[in-house]
Amino acid sequence: MVNSSYFYGFEETLGPHVILSNLFWWTSLILVMTAYKNRRIWNVGEMPWAYLFLTFFFFGIRELGHLDKSSMVGSIRYVFGILSAIFMTSALIFIYLKIYKREKISKNMSFIPLIFALIFPILFIYLYFSGTQTQNLWNIFFNIENIIWIIGGSITIYTTYMLGTKSTGGFVYVFMFFQFAAIFAILWKFLGIIGNISCPIPYSIREFLETMFGVFAIISMYVLEKMLRNLSRRIS
Amino acid sequence: MTTKAELYLNALSELENSTGDVISTAIITHDGLIMASTKSDTMHRETFAAYGAVAFKRADETMEELTGENIDMLLYDSKTNRVVTVRAGEHALLIVFTGKNVQMGMVLMNAQNTALKIKEL
Numbered sequence: 001m002v003n004s005s006y007f008y009g010f011e012e013t014l015g016p017h018v019i020l021s022n023l024f025w026w027t028s029l030i031l032v033m034t035a036y037k038n039r040r041i042w043n044v045g046e047m048p049w050a051y052l053f054l055t056f057f058f059f060g061i062r063e064l065g066h067l068d069k070s071s072m073v074g075s076i077r078y079v080f081g082i083l084s085a086i087f088m089t090s091a092l093i094f095i096y097l098k099i100y101k102r103e104k105i106s107k108n109m110s111f112i113p114l115i116f117a118l119i120f121p122i123l124f125i126y127l128y129f130s131g132t133q134t135q136n137l138w139n140i141f142f143n144i145e146n147i148i149w150i151i152g153g154s155i156t157i158y159t160t161y162m163l164g165t166k167s168t169g170g171f172v173y174v175f176m177f178f179q180f181a182a183i184f185a186i187l188w189k190f191l192g193i194i195g196n197i198s199c200p201i202p203y204s205i206r207e208f209l210e211t212m213f214g215v216f217a218i219i220s221m222y223v224l225e226k227m228l229r230n231l232s233r234r235i236s
Numbered sequence: 237m238t239t240k241a242e243l244y245l246n247a248l249s250e251l252e253n254s255t256g257d258v259i260s261t262a263i264i265t266h267d268g269l270i271m272a273s274t275k276s277d278t279m280h281r282e283t284f285a286a287y288g289a290v291a292f293k294r295a296d297e298t299m300e301e302l303t304g305e306n307i308d309m310l311l312y313d314s315k316t317n318r319v320v321t322v323r324a325g326e327h328a329l330l331i332v333f334t335g336k337n338v339q340m341g342m343v344l345m346n347a348q349n350t351a352l353k354i355k356e357l
Contacts, residue, residue: 041269044282102283166286168293169267227267234327235241235271 017207018066024214025063029056031221038228041235044095047110051091056221059084071138078141079124082148085185086117089152092178096159100166120144143196149189156182170227177220184213243357244272251350257338259317262331263324263354264289271328288331292321309348311340320347325355 032053039049058080065077090113097103120141127137160179164172188209195201244263252258252274262273262281268289273281292310299307310321316336320343324330330351334343 042282043270098280099283099286102280166290167268168286168290169265171267171286227269231265231267231269231271235244236239 015207017211018063020211021063021066021214022060024211024218025056025060028214028218028221029053029060031218031225032056035221035225035228038232041228041231042224044098045105045110047105048091048094048098051087051094051113055084055088055091056217058087071134075124075134075137075141078138078145079120081145082120082141083117085145085148085152086113089113089155092156092159092163096163100162139196142192146189146192146196149185150193153182153186153189157186170223173223174220174227177216177223181213181216181220184209184216188213240357241272244354245274247350247353247357248272248274251332251346255332255334255338255343255346257335258332259335260284260331260333262288264329264331265327266293266329284331284333288319288321289329291319292323292329309344311344318343320344322347322351324351328354330354 032049036049036053062077062080062084065073065080094105094110097105124137124141127140132140157179160175160182164175164179167175188206191201191206191209195206248261248263251261260274262285263271264273264285265271266289268282268286270281270285273285291312292307295310296307299305306323308323310319312319313336318334318336318340320332320334322330322332330347332343332347
């Protein structure tokens with residue numbers, strides 16, 4: 001007989017973390033938009049701003065997906081998670097290239113993440129129409145999302161670290177909190193992989209890590225927005 | 237109505253006109269954000285501001301560690317270029333990036349006068 005208490009907390013639940021995550025990510029999106037209004041003060045180019053917006057927008061949609069527990073919605077949710085990971089990584093790579101490496105980002109180069117991101121919805125549509133079972137679809141995109149977030153998070157840790165060494169004042173906090181967010185994203189996704197491969201990890205632990213990921217993302221955007229808002233007020 | 241950013245830009249233009257061989261000037265915050273800057277073809281404005289603020293901060297920390305005081309001006313030069321950073325009030329720094337075809341005394345004097353003007357704005 002299976003001891004059901006063993007599985008307590010292992011299943012995905014619709015708890016406070018869903019409400020908190022949605023709150024954090026959608027508020028972060030508003031912060032990105034208000035910060036964007038002052039982009040002339042921190043002119044890192046149009047694409048990093050666009051990618052930051054897409055990061056928070058797609059992750060917000062991903063979090064909304066928690067409200068439905070069907071495998072189909074779950075798979076679509078993961079596609080949005082993948083897009084969010086790609087755009088967050090790209091935004092910070094571009095900021096790193098512009099400020100730290102002093103490189104000009106060509107138009108062609110700035111569209112690479114967009115083209116890369118397009119692969120996944122196309123793959124999803126292809127698999128769906130080629131008759132892949134919904135549960136398999138869920139598994140495939142769950143694993144892809146885990147891998148993309150782990151790779152993207154690792155790159156983000158590197159770029160934010162390098163940017164942090166060339167920053168001062170509020171920017172140190174912006175990059176530091178982005179780095180914390182990336183660390184929690186990696187841990188969260190790593191436990192997802194482990195749970196899928198061999199040892200089930202209590203979902204409550206992953207919930208906590210996911211929530212912390214959102215907490216640090218919103219803090220970094222808040223610091224950036226506040227810095228730009230204050231300066232805008234001072235020079236107008 | 238004239239904005240503060242425009243007044244800052246006027247002060248920078250005056251500094252450039254009166255000094256000569258100035259490649260770029262900027263008024264930045266201690267975070268490395270640009271309050272006003274003149275055009276430069278040699279580098280990105282954001283890089284100029286970020287690196288300028290970091291250099292000043294590190295020098296300030298060094299001075300504070302050694303003497304317990306803050307710095308008001310930082311000067312560093314290479315074979316062909318020179319950078320002067322002057323504290324301009326509580327929130328701002330003035331950075332002047334020049335070539336070597338101008339007397340250092342002239343750069344320092346004009347930079348300090350402009351920093352005073354910025355402080356008063």
